[in-house]
Amino acid sequence: MRITVFGAAGSVGARVVAEALSRGHEVTAVVRDPARFPSLHPGAHPQVGDAAHVEDVTRLGTGQDLVISATRPPTGREHDLVTTAKALLAGLAGTGVRLLLVGGAAGLTVPGTGGRTVLDDPRFMSDAYRDIARACNDQLEVCRAETGVDWAYLSPAALLTPGERTGVYRLGADELLMDAEGNSAISMEDLAVVLLDEAEQPRHHRVRFTAAY
Helix, strand or coil, X not given: CEEEEECCCCHHHHHHHHHHHHCCCEEXXXXXXXXXXXXXXXXXXXXXXXXXXXXXXXXXXXXXXXXXXXXXXXXXXXXXXXXXXXXXXXXXXXXXXXXXXXXXXXXXXXXXXXXXXXXXXXXXXXXXXXXXXXHHHHHXXXXXXXXXXXXXXXXXXXXXXXXXXXXCCEEECCECCCCCCCCCEEEHHXXXXXXXXXXXXXXXXXXXXXXXX
């Protein structure tokens, strides 16, 4: 496949690029600053672009099989997630290119709580992450209003950290996946596996899905 990855130098994006290349796909790795080129995987095609600019999305997405967005705004600019989602969808409209968005877990409901979301559960949400969590929820709503692009929104587990690639995970829809001890986690490496498995065998269309151990 021909895959464009926005946020290719980030924690998740870099792992997505590596996973895609390991499977033999052709990857265009997009960063906003060319100074990040040396940090990109040497097997990728480096490009400068901004997922928040419609023109860049169209230029770097047209002719590809898939666009994956793994961008993360700096503190204080959390609402950029909404701007970026709108630009990605507008830029890919009419191209026939699929979009996979890496989002947040805030809107997932927590099992056994009567519908409480991760955002409102102090076990999983600290005050420091509330702004980005709300922005992720708004980002998902932008996607849900779009019917012209084949998008899918991946909400990771409550805890997403660097770790090992096991290739083993569970999938869900709108409910947080937890283990028998009440933990909800997945490594960034295995989140990349989830994304590439979805890229190669699409199962989710215009919906949110989640993954965890």
